[in-house]
Amino acid sequence: MDLQTVWFAAVALLWTGFLLLEGFDFGVAALLPVLGRRTADRHVMLRSIGPLWDGNEVWLITAVGAVFAAFPGWYATWLPALYLPFVLVLFGLIIRAVAFEWRHSHHTEAWDATWTRVITAGSLIAALGIGAALGATTLGLPIDVDGTRVGGPFAGLGWPALLGAVAVLGYSLVHGAVFLALKTDGPIRAAAHAFALRWAPVAAVPLLAWAGLVHLRYGTTATAVLWLVAALSVVVAWTRLRVGREGQAFAAWGAMLVAAAATIFGAAYPVVVPSTVDAAFDVTVASASVSDYTLTVMTWAAGIGLPVVLGYQAWTYWVFRKRLTAEPQHTADAEVPA
């Protein structure tokens, strides 16, 4: 396997890792008005993602950075073609980030409620926008031979963008609900569990449709198998939820995302931005890549750095593994992680 393929896989891995991790904090934030009607419940929900969301978001920064680093031709085609959607994503991420931190800096109910709404709005905008951008880059953008967008500011926003947006949001909502069922206890756990059980079969449809379409367009036998794994994972997740095994359901729902992402990236390879103008204008791994020397340098850096990052990030998840509740008197605090 040549280094360009390795880096395509690395970029796919980073985007998948980002969706796998940030997906649940997007979902929890988006569910605040649905599941967090009581203030105490909202606080539990926010506490469940409080220590984790920022580290999750770095996966996005690293994914975008890796696209730039390994495939500048992809980065320089994709971002300007979807200029306004990406700017909107940035707005969402900015207001969300400050809201998470500033919510605690002043103690009135109106202040708390305002910033909680901002967290929800920012997360919704970001999840939809990132989904749209990914949908468009896997199913097609109107680009010419130089990789420059043809048409006006909204030319890149066709149905693939819409499908991607709905897919990422649907996946995130259920992922967030299952995460809450796993991480909390008391009424909020029951409500999150019920939400996931009701919506999981529906929420998986757009993601499976997206993966299926990319497979039908470019796929191989291997991606067909991956797609089936994704579909099967939904069934597993749902049945595990039914018997109350939230940990297994969370893993299965995550496996669905991983398998669907693998279907999409696996089928799309070696094309990174298909052109809807002419297939001859497609941006490919080969046309977008940096030199082998630079890829080699980055392979060494990532080969050493990434396992370390995964190690300490996993460790912080372990430190904050305890279930959270809204009712202080029910907190099982006996076990102190050390």
Added chain:
Amino acid sequence: MDLMGMDTLDVARWQFGITTVYHFLMVPLTIGLGVLVAVMHTMWVRTGRPEWLRMTRFWGRIYLINFALGVATGLVQEFQFGLAWSEYSRFVGDVFGSLLALEALLAFFLESTFLGLWIFGWGRIPKKLHLAALWAAVIGSIVSAYFIIAANSWMQHPVGVEVGDDGRPVQVDFGAVLTNNTALAAFSHAIVAALMVAGALLVGIGLWHLRKRKLAERPTTDVDHSVWRKSVRLGGFVSLAAFVLVAVTGDWQGKLMYQQQPLKMSSAEALCETEAPASFSVFAFGKAGSNECDDVHSFTVPYLLSYLAHGDFSTAVPGVNELQEEYAAVYGENYPDDPSFGDRAGRPIDYTPLLAVTYWSFRLMIGMGAVSAGVAAYALWATRKGRVPTSRIGVYGSLLAVAAPFVANATGWIFTEMGRQPFVVYPNPDVPVGEQVYFFTAQAVSPGVSTGEVWTSLIGLTLVYGALAVVELWLITRFVRRGITTGDGAPVPGSPPEGPPDDDVPGGRDSRADDDVLSFAY
């Protein structure tokens, strides 16, 4: 759309300038205050003295409020090279992108993960591990600064590359990119400048609280008095030491720039004609808005510029007029008649940066740095042997002077970036002319993006940034005014305990610990 006579390139430049300068208001405070809070936390773990814990809590909270906005505005940076500067991104892709990716992988993960652990880790993990988490986050910030400055320095002084078949740079020596002398000088300069920002904050706020307590006749023997006194002393010493280092590293950087970008430095002086020995300009006046060097007249210190440029009092320093001709002879009188240059194709190239900007930003940088050092010296003198100053001018002046190192940091970068125009990647003079890598700003902008799109994002981002600045300043001011709230009331449950840290897990393990840890954290 040609609103206000600005094309896509102009609007995109304003957008980059506004978002980057804004982001860089948070960055030096994050780096500088991060180091000082880590020092305070270390002192608490080592000595167990309550004032160090209260300092960690107070300054730690300001650090976190500021960190949030820094992270949020930093996101824009990662995307905007692609969004508005796609041709730049394509051109520099073989070098620049990998530095950004390494910054994310090796620094941002460290910063965000361990800061989360520090914020939420009070009472959950052993105290030394908890302290190590903060240091890990602070080191993450510093590593991040290194990579992004290495990326910027490569634009200022491209090394470790050859010109590829398509005219773009191809990386051949990553080690050379990482050890670029421009990067080493700029990094050390930026880190010590960040410490000046944090030092000034400690001095300004600490003096204000000391004076307020004295006027209210509060005791000078309690813990809170010690908190503010130690803050002022620590901030003052750090500021002064950092100022010395800022001067040393700035001198190093300046001498490098005289070799690497002589036009930037001559423009910093508005030095029109070559002088030997050259004089340093202290103050200049001229025709407003004119970029004609000869319209500028200034008061000068003889011989000083020769020393700053070359380390002696006699060597000639080339003037703007001579350099402009030299550059035009090598890189062309006019932009190539090529569509990639947009409206500027075939038009004359001005190799001289905007003189008013380079000249005054350079002076503001030095002047505001000196103001900061002066205030630090005053604060140390006024608080010697336990004294507390009550002079309104001295204390409120020090509070106002908190802004000085921020201005110095911002103008330093404005000078660096405006001074390399009209190039976005400056030709490296150590490389033979035919083999140089360089790129004009005029050809860097995204060709497919409309002026309207960039206006939309520029206006939108500026409005959001403005609103966020109002909230941030309000939050910090309110928090600073209130001071330390736990000193005179009941201790906040779940927050770190007063008194010496023991080897057990610190923090009350009462049932409200999770909620209340946030009241410390934020």
